[in-house]
Amino acid sequence: MTAAGGWLLVPLVLTVVTVGWGLLVDRLTGRELPAALLPGVGLAAMICATGLVVLRDGAGPLVAPLAAAGAVLGLVLGRERLARADLRLWAAPLLAAAGVLVVQALPTLLDGAVIAGYGRLDDSATWLGLTDRVIEQGRAVTGLPPGTYTRVLQDYLAQGYPVGSLLPVGVGARLSGQDVANAYQPTIGMYAVVVSCSLYAVARTLVASRVAAALVGFGAAQASLLYGYAQWGGVKELAAAALLATLAPLVARSWRLGGERTLLAVVLVVGGLTGTLGVSAGPWVLPAVLLAFVGWLVVAQRGVLRRSALWLLPVGVLAALPALSMADLLVKTSPTTFGANAITEAEGLGRLLAPLNLLQGAGLWPQEDFRTASSAETLVTLLALGVVALALAAAVVGVRRRAYAPAVLLAIVVPGTVGIVALGSPWIDAKSLAITSPFVLGCALALVAHETVDRGRRSAAAAAVLLAVAVAVSTTAVARSTPGVPRDELTALRDIGERFDGQGPTLFLGHQVYATRHFLRDMDVEGASERRDRFVRLVDGSLAPDYTEVPVDRVAAADLAVYALLVRRVGAPGQMPAGYTRVWDGPFWEVWRRPGGREGATG
Known part of the structure; x- marks a missing residue:
């Protein structure tokens, strides 16, 4: 791109x-x-x-x-x-x-x-x-x-x-x-x-x-x-x-x-x-x-x-x-x-x-x-x-x-x-x-x-x-003074969207509106911290502050289990729960599949 x-x-x-x-x-x-x-x-x-x-x-x-x-x-x-x-x-x-x-x-x-x-x-x-x-x-x-x-x-x-x-x-x-x-x-x-x-x-x-x-x-x-x-x-x-x-x-x-x-x-x-x-x-x-x-x-x-x-x-x-x-x-x-x-x-x-x-x-x-x-x-x-x-x-x-x-x-x-x-x-x-x-x-x-x-x-x-x-x-x-959207980061999101098309639902843990509103749309994506359609609650029962990176280990286990795929930024904080498999590892983003999840699953 x-x-x-x-x-x-x-x-x-x-x-x-x-x-x-x-x-x-x-x-x-x-x-x-x-x-x-x-x-x-x-x-x-x-x-x-x-x-x-x-x-x-x-x-x-x-x-x-x-x-x-x-x-x-x-x-x-x-x-x-x-x-x-x-x-x-x-x-x-x-x-x-x-x-x-x-x-x-x-x-x-x-x-x-x-x-x-x-x-x-x-x-x-x-x-x-x-x-x-x-x-x-x-x-x-x-x-x-x-x-x-x-x-x-x-x-x-x-x-x-x-x-x-x-x-x-x-x-x-x-x-x-x-x-x-x-x-x-x-x-x-x-x-x-x-x-x-x-x-x-x-x-x-x-x-x-x-x-x-x-x-x-x-x-x-x-x-x-x-x-x-x-x-x-x-x-x-x-x-x-x-x-x-x-x-x-x-x-x-x-x-x-x-x-x-x-x-x-x-x-x-x-x-x-x-x-x-x-x-x-x-x-x-x-x-x-x-x-x-x-x-x-x-x-x-x-x-x-x-x-x-x-x-x-x-x-x-x-x-x-x-x-x-x-x-x-x-x-x-x-x-x-x-x-x-x-x-x-x-x-x-x-x-x-x-x-x-x-x-x-x-x-x-x-x-x-x-x-x-x-x-x-x-x-x-x-x-x-x-x-x-x-x-x-x-x-x-x-x-x-x-x-x-x-x-x-x-x-x-x-x-x-x-x-x-x-x-x-x-x-x-x-x-x-x-x-x-x-x-x-x-x-x-x-x-x-x-x-x-x-x-x-x-x-x-x-x-x-x-x-x-x-x-x-x-x-x-x-x-x-005009800032531009980082091209390589968006290219990676486009590739993820094409690779995992139809394999959601997906929880996006990062803060990147171009991911949730465009590139990952066919992965049934939910932003953990923006325009949530489902409730993505934290372990204390609250919602994550808007437009923030959400550590995966702060998401309530019951809500996390809804999603077949998790997408987060490389190097993001938080320990991934046991059993999750990393199925995409790039310079910007990584994709994890939940235990028992399978390719093509729609949740």
Whole structure:
């Protein structure tokens, strides 16, 4: 299991799949979508289609074939457009997209890891477990044996948790032949690429130069807070940013071209966004839908609502069905399942150390860990205020030039983010600021590029250099401080999971959430100190403290006897009870079989 293999194969597969689906939507609209928006539109369409599939019990194995079939169909139908494409014109945006992927990959590649953010947030392990389930079976969680993996699925999938951002992870893994863990971080990198491409399209409405617009997309995709979340394994935040970046230029396009078919792509992106964020997408979806409808009706159709547009309603409901079907369940259960104060209450910090400065949503806030105060607070505050001012000016200049995309982008993102910040907890606020950050920075960079390249202003050139340096400093700081998951340790867990598949139940005595939530899931694994489905009591009748190494001789004999296999870290404390046989001895982990246990036993 190598990080390089995932970073080479998964982005290639997802590029083909998303472009293919984008070409399919392009053909259905009857009006050529901007080429830079094809990956984002295709991503949304694929999420909508596969999200519908996993609603059916047992249909998970159809996800990857459906994604591949839609891509092939789109590539066949769009072959004429591909044939006449002039790659010389796309050299700059393609190089920018490749650069974004390299920037995303470097922290993990240099560290020899496969997933970023190790030790800071254990959510990535949970998302791997959910991805495994939805591409193997769908959302159903019935009929599973007790264990930590089952408990995780019940706490999330059974409670309506949205999985739109995870479906491309599963598709990329299956079609590239990689383990889901090896596809996770590259998929996040691909979401950043979509952000870059879509913001390139936004910048092109204001900037004449393709090279300058490509640099805008490249820089905006490295917004400090968003890049920080990417290096925490923030798959949902990056997916949401990718879809929002695609939504704004599509809405602006519907104003200019008119026709109900131009709204098809808007409807699909809204569906993909709701599939990714669930009901939390509402604050951004509502202004987007309102702007698209009013702009299309008033500007393009001159007040005429044609009967032929009514078909958009069932298409929109179908696209949003995965989110709509889970909305009631998620609203009812989220306060108890996911923690009320993590969602709405002022003290809900989650993994933050303190509430974030709202100016971090401006896109430039250079520091190693976004949770800590900057050592140059005054300087970065002035920098952030400058970015906000430039972004607002970009919207004004764009409207004057009838380049509406920057204004539409801010009109969608800013009200939604303000609403979330007003009602949400600091933990939710931080996520919304991260999603917003590339758009504020992108608009600011677009204005600076316009003033520098198109109007030749030296002051704008100086501002461009300053912003470029700030982006580079911020990205370097975040990359340098990013911890990665130890690759060799996870490889050993993967090998154990394959070797002892179906031979559980298994008690995992160590502390490694990637073991219990992903790699050992088919061993009917129970973590002795996390998300227990069975009670694993100690000899004194208590439970082990959460997320700790549990010595085997401290586990009550009656509870220990339930498990056919025991897995613990090499060198872990505690004397193994008499009669147990060591059946795996590696550099990181060892596996023991209970007396009388046999290979293939299921307990």
